[in-house]
Amino acid sequence: SPSNGSSRTLSAGEMYLFDTGGQYLDGTTDITRTVHWGEPTPLQKEAYTRVLMGNIDLSRLVFPSNTAGRTVESFARRALWDIGLNYGHGTGHGIGNFLSVHEWPVGFQSNSVPLQAGMFTSIEPGYYRDGEFGIRIEDVALVVEAQTESGEKPFLTFELVSLVPYDRNLIDLSLLSPEQIRYLNSYYERIRAHVGPELRRQRLEEAYEWLQDSTRP
Numbered sequence: 606s607p608s609n610g611s612s613r614t615l616s617a618g619e620m621y622l623f624d625t626g627g628q629y630l631d632g633t634t635d636i637t638r639t640v641h642w643g644e645p646t647p648l649q650k651e652a653y654t655r656v657l658m659g660n661i662d663l664s665r666l667v668f669p670s671n672t673a674g675r676t677v678e679s680f681a682r683r684a685l686w687d688i689g690l691n692y693g694h695g696t697g698h699g700i701g702n703f704l705s706v707h708e709w710p711v712g713f714q715s716n717s718v719p720l721q722a723g724m725f726t727s728i729e730p731g732y733y734r735d736g737e738f739g740i741r742i743e744d745v746a747l748v749v750e751a752q753t754e755s756g757e758k759p760f761l762t763f764e765l766v767s768l769v770p771y772d773r774n775l776i777d778l779s780l781l782s783p784e785q786i787r788y789l790n791s792y793y794e795r796i797r798a799h800v801g802p803e804l805r806r807q808r809l810e811e812a813y814e815w816l817q818d819s820t821r822p
Contacts, residue, residue, distance in 0.1 A: 637743035658684035674713035770819035793820035
């Protein structure tokens with residue numbers, strides 16, 4: 606909790622991480638975004654991009670049913686591991702339907718149950734440099750059946766239900782693979798299709814313009 610002794614003024618020249626959520630009759634949200642309103646350092650930009658790569662790689666993963674979360678969570682860390690970085694927290698947790706924000710035993714910990722279609726989990730890789738900055742990108746994902754080339758079932762994948770753009774100012778496109786860019790563009794199309802009309806309905810034109818700008822291909 607902020608206090609007069611520990612609080613300080615935020616500036617445009619630093620990273621800003623905000624972990625947001627709410628309780629609604631049809632579900633619980635837990636969404637984290639990190640932004641920089643000024644000029645990020647090369648390390649901040651690369652670290653953010655690699656956290657995003659990990660988020661994308663785990664989100665688009667196709668895996669056999671009854672796979673435990675701990676078996677696949679390293680996909681969220683690989684891009685960071687490639688340059689010797691890591692994070693010291695869990696990669697995700699179950700999310701309740703108008704219940705607990707952290708609902709066990711779903712998730713990516715060693716004691717989590719196998720993933721099954723219909724489960725909700727967060728996907729939230731990050732990176733923290735003590736005393737300097739912190740990065741986390743957290744989405745809410747639904748476990749769904751995957752369509753595979755072989756047609757064999759059941760394989761699973763994730764479908765993001767949190768429709769919030771990532772900070773373009775922190776993304777180094779040269780690090781992303783063509784597959785990751787295609788995934789990102791597809792996600793942005795979904796955000797425009799679902800959130801855009803609702804903003805228009807509520808006559809939130811400034812928010813609508815921000816959304817259009819933030820979801821450019």
